[in-house]
Every structure is written in C-alpha cells, then in structure tokens.
Amino acid sequence: MTLVRTFSTAGRVLTQIRHDERTIGLLLVVPSLLIGLVAWIFVDTDVFQTIGPAMIALFPFIVMFLVTSIATLRERRSGTLERLFSMPLGKGDFILGYALAFGFLAIFQTxxxxxxxxxxxxxxxxxxxxxxxxxxxxxxxxxxxxxxLASAFARTEFQVVQFMPLLVFPQVLLCGIFIPRDQLPEVLEAISDWLPLSYAIDALTAVANDSEDAAWIWARILAIGAWIVGSIVVGSITLRRRTP
Structure with missing residues (x-):
C-alpha cells in the first residue's frame, strides 16, 4: 500500500462523483432536509431541542453508509476493481482511497x-x-x-440494503433516540455500550447540553475512530476482486 496509489484512487472517486449530481445531492442536501423535516414536525414544541443532536448523527450516518457501500459494490460488479487490481493497486489502497474520498465529502456534508x-x-x-x-x-x-465493510461482503445492491438490519437498525434502536440507554433492559444496555452510534449520540447530546468536559467527548470520538479503523481493515482483508 502506498500513499500515491491511495490518493490516486481517492481522486478518481471524487472525479466520478463530481459528474453525478444525484449522488452529490443525496450526500450534501438530503441529511439537512431530513433534519429540517424533523424540526418542522416539532416546531411548536421543545422536542427538537432534545432529539436534534441525535438527528445530526443519524441521517448523515445512514446516507454515508448507503452511498459508500453501493458505490464500492458497483466498482466490483462492473469489473472495474478487477482491472484496477491487475495494476499495482492493493486492496488497502482501494479501500483507504474510497474512505478518503467519502471522508472528504463527509466533512462538507457535516x-x-x-x-x-x-x-x-x-x-x-x-x-x-x-x-x-x-x-x-x-x-x-x-x-x-x-x-x-458491507460492500466487501455483499454481491448485489439489494444485499447491501439487507445489511442495514444487521449493521444500522440495531444501533438506531439502541443508541438512546427512542428511550435513554440507562432505561433499557440490562442486556440491551450492555450491548448498546459497545455500539459506535451510541458513542456519537452520547457525545453530541453532551456537547449540546454542555454536560461533559472535552476529555470525555474526545474519548468517545476515539472510540468511534477505533470502529472506523477496524471496519476499514476488515473490509480491505475480505474484499473480493469481482462479484461471482
């Protein structure tokens, strides 16, 4: 794995996305529209002040999951990935390049x-x-x-969507949006303590309420970072050159 190949992959991905207006709109505009819809629903109440930080975490998380997984899978199904791997490009270069490209877009989205x-x-x-x-x-x-990570295991776009009940929905249900995590049954609370979206919701709520110090917030960010690194590593190891 080299930085030159990684950055070249990231540049190629960004060039492709730049010519795809629908993907740009989905990445940059849709999360804000959904946040606005939630705020509008609760316009005459204080509910948005309570759940607003969670919405900032939830919608970008789901949109980035869907767009990244489907875009990566299409590279493999179209045979592009197999052609790229015939050149001096490793799995790590490919996965990390995609992560950098979509990470760059995530900054603007955020x-x-x-x-x-x-x-x-x-x-x-x-x-x-x-x-x-x-x-x-x-x-x-x-x-x-x-x-x-999901794209490394999926064979079709439909299978990517099927990964949402495994990787996304449990986190949404247990992260504290619907009920505070300390009010969950003990087993579910223990599970939620290990889910990365829980760290994000807790940290955003703490920042919004100024209820914790910066060190506590950064500890949650580092925990999320560990999940990010682990997912990228596992995804690069399990990535197949082409979908059968």
Missing part, C-alpha cells in the same frame, strides 16, 4: 448539516460548536467505514 440545524432550525448548542462538528464528522466517517 458542515452543511450542523450549520442548517443550528442556524436555520434553531438547535441550541450550549457547548463548543467545534466539538459538535468533530463528533458529527466522526459519525459520518463511521457510516462510510461500515458501508465499505
């Missing part, structure tokens, strides 16, 4: 989503806006990494 939630939807943040941004970027990168 900036738009956080700005829209705070300045348009009126989400009040008592803590550091920069810490909020850092957690949200880590959360979007988590969606990217899990999408890359």
């Amino acid at each position: 900036a738009i989503a956080v700005s829209f939630a705070v300045f348009v939807c009126g989400l009040e943040i008592e803590g550091s806006i920069w810490l909020l941004f850092a957690v949200t970027v880590a959360d979007a990168l988590l969606g990217t990494a899990l999408g890359l």
Whole structure:
C-alpha cells in the first residue's frame, strides 16, 4: 500500500462523483432536509431541542453508509476493481482511497448539516460548536467505514440494503433516540455500550447540553475512530476482486 496509489484512487472517486449530481445531492442536501423535516414536525414544541443532536448523527450516518457501500459494490460488479487490481493497486489502497474520498465529502456534508440545524432550525448548542462538528464528522466517517465493510461482503445492491438490519437498525434502536440507554433492559444496555452510534449520540447530546468536559467527548470520538479503523481493515482483508 502506498500513499500515491491511495490518493490516486481517492481522486478518481471524487472525479466520478463530481459528474453525478444525484449522488452529490443525496450526500450534501438530503441529511439537512431530513433534519429540517424533523424540526418542522416539532416546531411548536421543545422536542427538537432534545432529539436534534441525535438527528445530526443519524441521517448523515445512514446516507454515508448507503452511498459508500453501493458505490464500492458497483466498482466490483462492473469489473472495474478487477482491472484496477491487475495494476499495482492493493486492496488497502482501494479501500483507504474510497474512505478518503467519502471522508472528504463527509466533512462538507457535516458542515452543511450542523450549520442548517443550528442556524436555520434553531438547535441550541450550549457547548463548543467545534466539538459538535468533530463528533458529527466522526459519525459520518463511521457510516462510510461500515458501508465499505458491507460492500466487501455483499454481491448485489439489494444485499447491501439487507445489511442495514444487521449493521444500522440495531444501533438506531439502541443508541438512546427512542428511550435513554440507562432505561433499557440490562442486556440491551450492555450491548448498546459497545455500539459506535451510541458513542456519537452520547457525545453530541453532551456537547449540546454542555454536560461533559472535552476529555470525555474526545474519548468517545476515539472510540468511534477505533470502529472506523477496524471496519476499514476488515473490509480491505475480505474484499473480493469481482462479484461471482
């Protein structure tokens, strides 16, 4: 694995996406629209102030998972990946290049989503806006990494969607959006303590309420980072050159 090949892969992916207006809209606009819809639903209540930080984590996470996994899978199904691997390009170069490309897009997606939630939807943040941004970027990168992991195992786009009940839905149900995690049954609370989306929701809520110090927040970001690295490593090891 070399930096030159990795950055070349990232550049190729970004060039492809630049000519795909629908993907750009899905990545950069849709999460903010969904956050705005939630804010509009609860416009006359204080509910959005409570669940708003969770929405900032949830929608970018899901969108990045879907777009990354399907885009990577199409490279393999079309035979592009097999042709690339006939050149001096390793699995690590490919996976990391995709992670860098979509990670770069995740930064813009996060900036738009956080700005829209705070300045348009009126989400009040008592803590550091920069810490909020850092957690949200880590959360979007988590969606990217899990999408890359799913694409390494899936054979069709439909199978990618089937991975959502395994990798996404349990995290959504147990991360504390519907009920505080400390009110879950003990077994489910123990499981939720190991799920990365729980770290993101906890950290974003803590920043919004200014209820924890920066060291506590960064510990959660590092935990999310460990999941990101682990997903990328496993994805690069299990990636197949071509879908049978």
